Amino acid sequence: MSRYFSLADMPDMTGKTVVVTGATMGLGYHSARVFASHGARVLVHGRTAEKAGKAVEQLQAETGSEELVAVHGDLSSLDSVKKLANAISKATKRIDVLMLNAGVAGLDFELSQDGIEMHMAVNYVAHFYLFKKLEHTLKVSKARVVSVSSGAAASTCHAGGVPLSLEAWNNKAEYNELRSYGDSKLANILFTKYVAEHYGSAGIVATVVDPGVVWTALNARAAGSSMFSMFLRNVAWFFSSKPEEAVLTQIFASVSPRVENGTSWQLVCLPWDVRGKTQGEGAALLWKMTEKVLREKGFA
Numbered sequence: 001m002s003r004y005f006s007l008a009d010m011p012d013m014t015g016k017t018v019v020v021t022g023a024t025m026g027l028g029y030h031s032a033r034v035f036a037s038h039g040a041r042v043l044v045h046g047r048t049a050e051k052a053g054k055a056v057e058q059l060q061a062e063t064g065s066e067e068l069v070a071v072h073g074d075l076s077s078l079d080s081v082k083k084l085a086n087a088i089s090k091a092t093k094r095i096d097v098l099m100l101n102a103g104v105a106g107l108d109f110e111l112s113q114d115g116i117e118m119h120m121a122v123n124y125v126a127h128f129y130l131f132k133k134l135e136h137t138l139k140v141s142k143a144r145v146v147s148v149s150s151g152a153a154a155s156t157c158h159a160g161g162v163p164l165s166l167e168a169w170n171n172k173a174e175y176n177e178l179r180s181y182g183d184s185k186l187a188n189i190l191f192t193k194y195v196a197e198h199y200g201s202a203g204i205v206a207t208v209v210d211p212g213v214v215w216t217a218l219n220a221r222a223a224g225s226s227m228f229s230m231f232l233r234n235v236a237w238f239f240s241s242k243p244e245e246a247v248l249t250q251i252f253a254s255v256s257p258r259v260e261n262g263t264s265w266q267l268v269c270l271p272w273d274v275r276g277k278t279q280g281e282g283a284a285l286l287w288k289m290t291e292k293v294l295r296e297k298g299f300a
């Protein structure tokens with residue numbers, strides 16, 4: 001088996017069903033395009049019906065696939081995530097790959113509709129809740145759950161790891177957008193660790209990737225006033241790869257037989273060492289805390 005991975009290694013995905021969040025642009029859109037052009041049925045998630053529908057039209061035109069389904073939901077609203085999960089469950093009884101890709105970065109302090117700091121709400125809590133709502137389908141499908149994290153998970157999060165209280169996430173006085181983004185992306189890794197440990201016996205394979213620095217709207221839309229946002233808006237392009245190339249890491253994680261439960265990847269198919277951030281009880285404590293937040297918000 002080749003140590004490298006390219007589109008030439010893509011298996012035929014006819015008969016497989018894939019869900020991609022944030023598939024209207026950037027890495028999500030390019031993921032959906034690769035899956036669709038290799039025969040998969042793809043549930044293309046967008047924030048609104050209009051955005052998801054437009055992406056489906058564009059993907060149809062580019063791939064010729066008739067197996068594209070638009071689903072929508074605003075990930076900054078748990079009620080909307082619940083409706084999204086219901087729509088996905090209606091559209092398919094099987095999910096072979098759940099790609100948790102949608103994300104925001106570089107935002108000034110803002111709370112979601114449910115009162116959760118926006119990076120944590122969209123990048124982590126919404127995906128956690130979506131996973132929980134789809135848990136049964138994922139188990140019966142023995143699905144692969146691919147979380148799209150970031151190098152920021154290791155470099156910019158709180159020194160002690162993701163804080164374990166909503167008050168700390170929402171602490172406006174000490175807010176730092178780079179740190180909140182890093183925390184949300186570390187939460188993606190800890191989520192993967194927990195899913196791997198607790199759902200692996202049910203056949204779910206959880207994996208997490210760092211796509212590297214990629215020139216997408218994520219950078220251009222970083223609206224915050226910090227150096228981090230200024231870097232994303234103005235300088236990141238210089239170091240960035242193109243999304244159609246960078247997408248290979250999350251595609252590899254979705255389909256390669258080399259990907260085992262609980263593994264992490266970067267630079268397409270190189271192991272990403274996240275052990276320094278995943279020792280101890282952090283994953284279990286964060287999982288419990290997130291369940292508590294969901295219960296308190298009325299979304300158990």
Ligand SMILES: NC(=O)c1ccc[n+]([C@@H]2O[C@H](COP(=O)([O-])OP(=O)(O)OC[C@H]3O[C@@H](n4cnc5c(N)ncnc54)[C@H](OP(=O)(O)O)[C@@H]3O)[C@@H](O)[C@H]2O)c1
Pocket residue numbers: 021022023024025026027028046047048051073074075076101102103104105122123148149150151210211212213214215216217218219
């Ligand atoms: N680009 C990079 O350098 C880089 C580096 C490391 C990790 N990543 C990660 O890669 C993933 C994809 O990022 P990208 O660079 O492809 O970004 P992107 O081009 O900005 O795409 C982000 C996607 O997420 C969706 N999204 C954002 N907020 C949403 C919400 N509230 N509800 C529903 N959908 C929402 C966007 O839809 P709308 O158009 O409706 O906003 C869009 O489809 C993210 O998780 C990001 O953290 C990116």
